[in-house]
Amino acid sequence: xxxxxxTVRNIFLGISSILMILTLYMIFLYVPVEKExxxxxxxxxxxxxxxWLALLSFLIVFIGSILYLINKDSKWDVLAHxxxxxxxxxxALALLIGAIWAKPVWGVWWTWEARLTATLVLFMLxxxxxxVRSFTADEARGATFAAVIGIVGxxxxxxxxxxxxxxRGMHPGGIIFAxxxxxxxxxxxITSLIAFTFFYSLLxxxxxxxxxxxxRLKKLQQYLN
Amino acid sequence: xxxxxxxxxxxxxxxxxxxxxFGPRTxxxxxxxxxxxxxxxxxxxxxxxxxxxxxxxxxxxLKPSSGKIRxxxxxxxxxxxxxxRLVGVITHQTFLYSNLTAYxxxxxxxxxxxxxxxRERIHEVLxxxxxxxxxxxxxxxxxxxxxxRISIARLLLSKPRIIxxxxxxxxxxxxxxxxxxxxxxxxxxxxxxxIHTTHNLxxxxxxxxxxxxxxxxxxxxxxxxxxxxxxxxTQAYQxxxxxxx
Amino acid sequence: xxxxxxxxxxxxxxxxxxxxxKEVVASVLVFTILMIVIFNFACSANYELVKSMAPxxxxxxxxxxxxxxxxxxxxxxxxxxxxxxxxVCPISRDVxxxxxxxxSLLFMLIIEMVTLPIFTLLFNVNVISLQLIxxxxxxxxxxxxxxxxFSAIAINTRARELVLPILFLPVVVPVVISAVKASGLAIAxxxxxxxxxxxxxxxxxDVIFITLSYLIFNHVIEx
Numbered sequence: 001x002x003x004x005x006x007t008v009r010n011i012f013l014g015i016s017s018i019l020m021i022l023t024l025y026m027i028f029l030y031v032p033v034e035k036e037x038x039x040x041x042x043x044x045x046x047x048x049x050x051x052w053l054a055l056l057s058f059l060i061v062f063i064g065s066i067l068y069l070i071n072k073d074s075k076w077d078v079l080a081h082x083x084x085x086x087x088x089x090x091x092a093l094a095l096l097i098g099a100i101w102a103k104p105v106w107g108v109w110w111t112w113e114a115r116l117t118a119t120l121v122l123f124m125l126x127x128x129x130x131x132v133r134s135f136t137a138d139e140a141r142g143a144t145f146a147a148v149i150g151i152v153g154x155x156x157x158x159x160x161x162x163x164x165x166x167x168r169g170m171h172p173g174g175i176i177f178a179x180x181x182x183x184x185x186x187x188x189x190i191t192s193l194i195a196f197t198f199f200y201s202l203l204x205x206x207x208x209x210x211x212x213x214x215x216r217l218k219k220l221q222q223y224l225n
Numbered sequence: 226x227x228x229x230x231x232x233x234x235x236x237x238x239x240x241x242x243x244x245x246x247f248g249p250r251t252x253x254x255x256x257x258x259x260x261x262x263x264x265x266x267x268x269x270x271x272x273x274x275x276x277x278x279x280x281x282x283x284x285x286x287l288k289p290s291s292g293k294i295r296x297x298x299x300x301x302x303x304x305x306x307x308x309x310r311l312v313g314v315i316t317h318q319t320f321l322y323s324n325l326t327a328y329x330x331x332x333x334x335x336x337x338x339x340x341x342x343x344r345e346r347i348h349e350v351l352x353x354x355x356x357x358x359x360x361x362x363x364x365x366x367x368x369x370x371x372x373x374r375i376s377i378a379r380l381l382l383s384k385p386r387i388i389x390x391x392x393x394x395x396x397x398x399x400x401x402x403x404x405x406x407x408x409x410x411x412x413x414x415x416x417x418x419x420i421h422t423t424h425n426l427x428x429x430x431x432x433x434x435x436x437x438x439x440x441x442x443x444x445x446x447x448x449x450x451x452x453x454x455x456x457x458x459t460q461a462y463q464x465x466x467x468x469x470x
Numbered sequence: 471x472x473x474x475x476x477x478x479x480x481x482x483x484x485x486x487x488x489x490x491x492k493e494v495v496a497s498v499l500v501f502t503i504l505m506i507v508i509f510n511f512a513c514s515a516n517y518e519l520v521k522s523m524a525p526x527x528x529x530x531x532x533x534x535x536x537x538x539x540x541x542x543x544x545x546x547x548x549x550x551x552x553x554x555x556x557x558v559c560p561i562s563r564d565v566x567x568x569x570x571x572x573x574s575l576l577f578m579l580i581i582e583m584v585t586l587p588i589f590t591l592l593f594n595v596n597v598i599s600l601q602l603i604x605x606x607x608x609x610x611x612x613x614x615x616x617x618x619x620f621s622a623i624a625i626n627t628r629a630r631e632l633v634l635p636i637l638f639l640p641v642v643v644p645v646v647i648s649a650v651k652a653s654g655l656a657i658a659x660x661x662x663x664x665x666x667x668x669x670x671x672x673x674x675x676d677v678i679f680i681t682l683s684y685l686i687f688n689h690v691i692e693x
Contacts, residue, residue: 069689072290074248124640131636135627140248141693145623148686149637152616155682156641163644163671167651218249247693286557287693309560320555322546324487336479337559363490379555 005209012202019195026188034185040104045188047101049196050094051115054122056200057087058154061129065150068143074215077143080150081133082207086200088126094119114165121160125153236295237262237387237418238283243292245278245442252278254442256292260435262386263416267423267433269458271466275442276422277316280391283420284314296387310338313385315405317396319376323365327356327375330364331382338383350378353408373401377408390421394428406432426462430455438465473568476561480569481576487546494577498539502585505531506592517594524595525653529646531589532609535581537635540617543574544625553691563688571618571683578610601656601665608672609649615679616641622690648672 027045034041064080067073098116099109110116129149136142181189238260245253252275260266270276281287283296285305294301296308314320321330328347335343351360354374364372373396380388388409394402409417422439423429430436430450436458438446445465488494509527513519520527547553547570556566586606589597617638624634652668 069686077248121640121643124636128637128640132623132627132633135629135633137628138247138693140246140250141626143248144689144693145626148619148623148690151686152619152641152679152682155678156644159644159671159675159678163647166667166671167647215249222250281554284554284558286554306560306562309558312558314554314558316551316554318551318554320551322483322487322552323549324490324546325483329483329486333479333483334555334559337476337556337561339560 005205009202009205012198012205016195016198016202019191019198023188023192023195026191031184031188032182037105040101043097043101045192047094047097048189049192050090050097051119052193053196053200054087054091054094054119055157056197057083057090058122058125058150058157060204061087061150062154065147065154068147069151074140074143077147078208078211078215080147081143082204082211084126084129084146084150085207086203088123088130090200091119091123091126095123112168114161114168117164117168118157118161121164122153122157125149125156129153235262236260237264237297238420239293239295241293243279243282243289243294245275245282245287245290252442253282253289256442256444258437258444258447260418260420262297262418264435265417265419265421265433266435266437267421267429268437268439269424269426269429269462270422270439271424274439276439277391278442279439280314280316280389280420280422283387284312284389285309310383311385312387312389313380313383314389314391315376315380315393315396316391317393319364319372319396320379321364321372321375324363326361326363327351327367327378328360330375331378334379335382340382346382347378350381351375353381354378354404370398370401373397374404377401377405381408386417388417388419388421390419392422392424394423394425402428426459427455430458438462440465473565476559476565477569477572480556480566481573484546484570484573485576488577494539494542495580498535498577498581499584501538502531502535502581503588505534506585506589510592520593521595521657524589524593524597524657525650527593528589528597528653529609529650531585532582532606532649533613533639533642533646535585536578536610536613536617537638539577539581540574540614540621540638541624541631541634543570543618543621548625557691563691564684566691567618567684567687570622571614571680574614574618574621575610578614579607582606582610595657597653597657599656601662602653604669605649605652605656605665605672608669608676609645611676612645612672612679613642615676615683619683619687619690622687644671645675648675 023045027042031042031045033039060083061080064076064078064083068076068080095116098119102111102113102116103109106113129146132149133142133146136145236259238258240256240258243253243256244251256279268276268279278287282289283294283301285301285308289301297311299307299311301308322333325333331347331350332343335347340346348357351357354377356371356374356378359367359371364375367375376396390405393405397405409419421429421432434450436446436448436450437444438461446461506527509523509531510520513523513527544553547556557563583603583606586598586602589595617634620634620637620641623637624630627633648668648671652665652672655664655668
């Protein structure tokens with residue numbers, strides 16, 4: 001059983017490594033430099049996957065949370081919790097990369113651009129998810145409360161996105177996709193997205209097995225007391 | 226009432242394979258228990274044995290992780306609201322709002338339980354517990370003993386048939402405990418089934434027909450009171466507590 | 471009918487208690503007035519500045535007032551195990567959620583309806599209109615829909631006064647944005663059609679989160 005899991009993980013490790021190298025090659029050697037923004041535009045191939053993983057992680061948190069509330073099986077909480085701990089990292093990176101992008105493009109490190117604002121709120125939702133867990137004395141109740149945040153937060157994301165977009169008076173896709181994307185750029189972006197998605201799956205598997213081991217240790221400890 | 230009893234078995238409480246876990250922590254591991262209607266059962270056990278968890282599950286405050294429970298012949302998962310009408314609970318907390326008067330508290334609970342003829346019933350139960358005056362004082366200003374009496378009045382209000390007492394003596398003083406047992410006898414044209422948890426062996430022994438010892442989430446001892454005396458119980462209790470700790 | 475009868479019993483009990491203690495409505499009202507005064511200093515009593523900031527000040531005040539009053543929603547239930555007392559009553563958990571939510575809504579609306587004329591008076595910006603009342607009601611329903619759920623969570627945590635705003639504020643961001651924008655338009659005298667998209671966001675937030683909270687509330691109070 002364990003060996004089988006390890007094999008799967010090694011396969012994912014292999015695939016993500018190859019795809020990551022391929023992505024780097026495509027970003028720096030294959031895809032041409034954009035005319036108006038110059039070399040800075042290459043950040044884009046990293047920024048979009050980060051935003052995607054921030055959302056994908058929360059989707060997994062959402063699914064895990066629903067299943068946990070329905071049947072209280074702690075394996076679903078492990079899934080949601082693991083995905084959240086990876087998600088908060090990618091959301092932070094998305095904000096950081098967003099700031100690096102904002103500086104040359106808009107001249108400031110931070111701007112209340114709709115997508116950046118929504119990402120910031122998403123980050124705060126992740127913080128709430130971890131906060132409520134660590135502030136609840138009883139572990140099982142903490143997991144339940146976190147699941148509630150996971151569900152409410154995810155349902156809230158489209159409303160937040162809509163509100164921030166209307167708030168800035170913008171329409172989605174405005175800046176990045178203005179004038180469309182050249183085929184080579186699109187190909188690079190898609191490769192990068194696939195590479196990072198594999199990387200996410202690998203991290204998720206790793207995190208889940210870590211959490212499972214932690215829980216097994218806790219059970220042993222309880223048994224020994 | 227007679228038809229209710231004949232339609233179901235004579236068991237007031239039927240528990241099969243009940244387990245409850247809180248995340249990685251297991252509180253009850255496979256409880257099987259049947260209690261005859263009209264019996265009074267004392268459950269002994271040290272702290273953390275799972276007594277409160279068991280009471281809370283029977284009171285429908287907690288949901289079981291697995292297992293089947295029937296109270297008065299009704300399934301606890303399916304007929305939850307009916308069962309709540311059947312069951313009365315007293316714990317070490319009074320369940321009373323300290324900013325409301327005694328009367329307002331009882332009025333609130335009788336609305337929640339759809340008690341018919343609210344006013345009359347409230348005065349009736351207040352008379353049973355002996356607080357005709359001061360019913361329009363805020364509960365928070367009353368003495369602990371009086372609050373406990375009002376809490377007993379709250380229990381009696383809905384005429385429950387199955388009474389769950391979770392360590393009543395930690396919440397109720399000696400007088401109030403005596404009052405509670407008296408009140409249950411006074412109202413008892415019909416028989417109450419009483420389940421109460423305690424770690425006071427002598428007190429529990431006095432008031433029960435049957436004794437259980439719960440340790441580490443399992444029933445390790447189950448005897449009729451008539452078959453033994455207090456010293457036997459004390460010995461058995463110490464034996465099981467030592468074995469399991 | 472049974473359902474609403476029980477809901478009303480909960481609202482009635484909380485209202486009697488509130489009339490006696492004045493813990494929520496009166497105390498939070500004092501807080502909102504203080505907020506308005508402080509914001510006035512923040513704007514240096516500059517009329518033009520105040521006028522442009524009025525919707526923001528109004529909703530910052532209401533949001534914090536919401537956090538404060540929601541923080542108190544479950545305190546009485548936690549004393550003397552009253553929440554367990556409610557849980558052994560022959561009612562579904564939804565009755566408890568709706569009862570507590572209606573109570574909070576009632577208290578919040580009273581606070582806000584008293585604050586609006588005071589705001590108008592102190593800032594000399596008229597914030598009393600049918601449009602604003604509609605915005606206040608829609609936004610407040612959104613606040614209490616998630617706020618009641620989170621308040622029931624926060625009461626079970628350490629440092630609950632801190633936990634509630636951390637859970638509550640990010641989730642109500644769309645409500646705050648919509649309420650501020652819509653109020654700005656209303657104060658500027660725009661017609662209803664201009665407010666339409668913001669009111670629609672508020673309304674959908676209300677419907678979505680009342681339904682969702684209604685569905686998951688029992689998981690919050692049960693272990």
